[in-house]
Amino acid sequence: MSTVTLATPTAGATTKIDxxxxxxxxxxxxxxxxxxxxxxxxxxxALILVGFCLGIAFFKAEFSYTxxxxxxxxxxxxxxxxxxxxxxxxxxxxxxxVATLKxxxxxxxxxxxxxxxxxxxxxxxxxMQLANGCGSGTLYTAGAGSxxxxxxxxxxxxxxxxxxxSLPTFLKLGGINxxxxxxxxxxxxxLAVTLMSLALVAGVLALVAHARGGNYRPSRNYVFGxxxxxxxxxxxxAAGGHPWSVTFGYTVWGAKIATxxxxxxxxxxxxxxxxxxHALNSSILSDTSSLTDFGVLxxxxxxxxxxxxxxxxxxxxxNSLVAALIGGLLMGWGARLGFGCNIGAFVSGVxxxxxxGWVWFAAALAGSALGIRLRPLFGLSRD
Amino acid sequence: xxxxxxxxxVVLGLALVVxxxxxxxxxxxxxxxxxxAGACAPCGAPCPVKQ
Numbered sequence: 001m002s003t004v005t006l007a008t009p010t011a012g013a014t015t016k017i018d019x020x021x022x023x024x025x026x027x028x029x030x031x032x033x034x035x036x037x038x039x040x041x042x043x044x045x046a047l048i049l050v051g052f053c054l055g056i057a058f059f060k061a062e063f064s065y066t067x068x069x070x071x072x073x074x075x076x077x078x079x080x081x082x083x084x085x086x087x088x089x090x091x092x093x094x095x096x097x098v099a100t101l102k103x104x105x106x107x108x109x110x111x112x113x114x115x116x117x118x119x120x121x122x123x124x125x126x127x128m129q130l131a132n133g134c135g136s137g138t139l140y141t142a143g144a145g146s147x148x149x150x151x152x153x154x155x156x157x158x159x160x161x162x163x164x165x166s167l168p169t170f171l172k173l174g175g176i177n178x179x180x181x182x183x184x185x186x187x188x189x190x191l192a193v194t195l196m197s198l199a200l201v202a203g204v205l206a207l208v209a210h211a212r213g214g215n216y217r218p219s220r221n222y223v224f225g226x227x228x229x230x231x232x233x234x235x236x237x238a239a240g241g242h243p244w245s246v247t248f249g250y251t252v253w254g255a256k257i258a259t260x261x262x263x264x265x266x267x268x269x270x271x272x273x274x275x276x277x278h279a280l281n282s283s284i285l286s287d288t289s290s291l292t293d294f295g296v297l298x299x300x301x302x303x304x305x306x307x308x309x310x311x312x313x314x315x316x317x318x319n320s321l322v323a324a325l326i327g328g329l330l331m332g333w334g335a336r337l338g339f340g341c342n343i344g345a346f347v348s349g350v351x352x353x354x355x356x357g358w359v360w361f362a363a364a365l366a367g368s369a370l371g372i373r374l375r376p377l378f379g380l381s382r383d
Numbered sequence: 384x385x386x387x388x389x390x391x392x393v394v395l396g397l398a399l400v401v402x403x404x405x406x407x408x409x410x411x412x413x414x415x416x417x418x419x420a421g422a423c424a425p426c427g428a429p430c431p432v433k434q
Binding site: 020021024025028031032035036041043044047107109110111112114145147150164167171174175176177178240241242245248251256270273274275276278279282283284285286287288289291294301310311312313314315336339340344345348 | 384385386388389390392393394397400401403404407408411412413414415416417418419420421422423424425426427428429430431432
């Protein structure tokens with residue numbers, strides 16, 4: 001599924017546990033959980049552990065939005081994309097009604113619809129095909145020992161900071177306020193509309209696949225992986241009060257590093273908005289997105305180390321690393337303009353019944369089509 | 384070589400996170416930018432009509 005250079009065990013082969021990295025991942029997770037518990041924040045500990053489980057689930061299921069989208073665009077195979085929709089359907093069952101009925105405790109992933117969203121999502125789509133990983137994919141494959149995706153993650157972080165400086169300008173291009181299904185149809189009607197929209201898109205994808213002679217049945221890994229990841233999305237929502245998001249954490253990490261290096265971001269419009277301003281001036285462990293990100297990285301590391309020698313592959317060719325870096329930069333910049341990645345904007349947006357999630361999906365899929373055409377420039381196959 | 388890079392990244396990253404956390408004032412429960420007034424997106428961006 002995922003085509004990054006991960007050392008995965010083959011069936012029947014004797015697997016040797018990489019004790020160093022398994023131990024390191026478990027100890028690092030224990031340290032982070034202990035730190036937040038010492039601050040009397042059990043919900044923060046839960047977010048780290050949910051992230052840890054997400055990292056394991058993504059790695060074991062080899063769940064890849066990037067590869068699934070590419071298989072659809074190049075070969076007409078829709079099974080992976082429909083598997084991705086399973087995640088959203090499972091998460092939506094809890095997020096749409098709970099966010100509507102208990103707004104004092106929970107909120108959905110909403111965002112305005114306008115040029116910034118479309119430009120950002122399209123750019124993200126280009127980047128995810130060059131990097132060979134999306135928001136979640138970059139996170140778990142980097143955690144699982146792909147040096148190439150470590151480079152992509154570096155680019156992603158830099159791109160997010162650049163995007164944070166660009167976003168206020170692009171928002172001036174205009175847009176409309178978020179459109180929520182539950183605002184028009186209520187909690188249960190909104191859920192019904194959301195699930196129907198997912199079924200409609202799955203149906204269209206299956207029809208296209210059928211017409212192109214491609215398979216449209218999700219693999220067993222994608223069905224069970226999708227259900228488990230969807231349930232873990234509900235866990236992140238329950239612990240954090242908002243649906244799972246990935247890339248705001250990268251933005252905060254990059255901004256804190258930039259600040260430590262002497263750059264003053266505090267006067268930038270983005271970092272004067274209350275949420276980002278609070279994140280920039282607070283502990284990194286008080287940002288919900290960072291907590292789950294750390295968990296995913298360490299969970300994927302634990303899963304990979306438990307399955308064999310960790311990070312034992314050779315570094316890929318230089319042009320592949322350049323593609324990863326450029327792809328990461330584009331994804332980071334695009335994620336800020338597009339209000340998130342395939343998780344924060346697409347999965348969590350649609351699972352919240354917000355129309356911006358579908359707009360993001362359409363624009364990012366178009367961007368992916370361009371990204372696939374650019375892959376050969378870096379020695380990467382279109383498949 | 385890649386293992387050494389990973390080892391350095393994980394140890395250094397963990398040390399930075401721990402130091403940054405310990406050097407920061409305790410801010411209570413973890414929050415998302417959406418928790419703040421006026422937020423209209425997961426990153427805390429305001430709504431178009433409010434700009």
